[in-house]
Amino acid sequence: MPQVYERVALIGLGLIASSMFWAMKRGGLAGEVVGYARSAETRETAREIGLCDRVCDTLAEAVEDADLVVLCIPVGVMGAVAAQIAPHLKAGATISDVGSVKADVIAQVAPHLPDNVHFVPAHPLAGTEHSGPASGFAELFDNRWLLIVPTEGTDPAATAQLRALWEGMGANVEEMDAEHHDLVLAVTSHAPHLIAYTMVGVADDLRRVTDTEVIKYSAAGFRDFTRIAASDPTMWRDVFLSNKEATLEILGRFTEELFALQRAIRQGDGDHLHDYFTRTRAIRRGIIEAGQDTDAPDFGRGGERSK
């Protein structure tokens, strides 16, 4: 695969950045990949495991002469970091990010950037419940979606180049506007995460069922929730705070529907329940047909089978 960028700077060295590094190496997509992390411990780990061709101790050093700078940091600090790197960016460089929320990130970052760089926000729909510099792997983005969210006046050539990088890392790239992105993600990811967090918290609070029992007997359903609820707390706090409106809208609808089902249970309305559960089956079939998952029996056993 041909090299797409001469020099790439990864700001923040967690799951996404480390996976990007290994995926870029796998594809020979970048001449040099430099990395920066705020924590000295993370930088130390990165150096130990060979994450990045060069790990820098300052933001200024990391972005110097970079043709592409990717902000791989929690959504809540995007604006502050953009302000810090702005004076050190190379003319003509592309600035991108991997945040799970787009409208808020654009509002935070765009005002700080000089006119002579290209801002191309993006979001890879890929992840695991693990975090940190050692959690990445080259295959994370293979056959996953990467959504590019162009801002007003984004240069088509800069967008095309970023698209080529992500395609080289295995992703399928689509473009979407920021508001729509944030609503789609509220439905498919943000609200489900909050719900999983909540259910796991409820189990933990319940004194009549011991923690040991919750843990031992979580064979069905609950275990999938605990996996989701193990995701990085800082990242998710920022996601909810910065995609507040869309998340609250979806949660409002969710609560309405849940109340209707609770009522059906209380009143013994089996037809309502059966109809509802039959309808949800069809969505699952759609996902399998769309190639986003397989129908191999796997209910909470995925980890085990991949041994």
Place this chain on the structure above:
Amino acid sequence: MPQVYERVALIGLGLIASSMFWAMKRGGLAGEVVGYARSAETRETAREIGLCDRVCDTLAEAVEDADLVVLCIPVGVMGAVAAQIAPHLKAGATISDVGSVKADVIAQVAPHLPDNVHFVPAHPLAGTEHSGPASGFAELFDNRWLLIVPTEGTDPAATAQLRALWEGMGANVEEMDAEHHDLVLAVTSHAPHLIAYTMVGVADDLRRVTDTEVIKYSAAGFRDFTRIAASDPTMWRDVFLSNKEATLEILGRFTEELFALQRAIRQGDGDHLHDYFTRTRAIRRGIIEAGQDTDAPDFGRGGERSK
């Protein structure tokens, strides 16, 4: 492994019964396994795929001379089927079931059984989102929990024999009383299933996000929900109706917690969110340490990795 029962009758030939058949064959645990399903189509499929040593066309024929009869049918019809088989049961036989709810099943079944049989209710904590006679496999119960819920006056010898069968099929067996069982399952399985069903229904209702988008971009979180929400509608309708009180109690607590988190989002209370999310991580670690799952990165990718 030594044979545990001379003749076993499986009533209902779905995921659990078909997995029991293959697991009993694997272990040489039963002399003959006969099966019955209400639908002629299911019986036909069972005969075609060699499910059961003998498939019977009537309940009476299936339970005749059986040393163990296992009711593998939706919870809502347990009482009716118990009434039908009662006159045909062999003296000294053990009657068991695999229902996800126990107090209600005991209340339905026990009154119909003659005094000269042993009733030993049980519940295997294992499953996939698939159903039907062709969905079973011998490994389903390996290293999964089987909860035995003895009723008043259950014969310890009959309980021990059933325990030996399930251990032979790979399960870890524990005993629990019916009320506690139903509460533990409401937390770890029933409420999470209802919540997953609800979230998938919400996504389907939302007109501003197309079904195609929900399906395409369901990389994180939501896909785990759709897997759960694809489970058998009849089975789950009956579970909720027959474990009404415990399920509604847990859903009430869930709603309280969800409202508190929604409020934190609305008010921008990041500390509340971060603390909550940090606490839920610990439960996940507990589950991994308890050997109920692995920490291999698998977020919604389980099916894919097991190819």
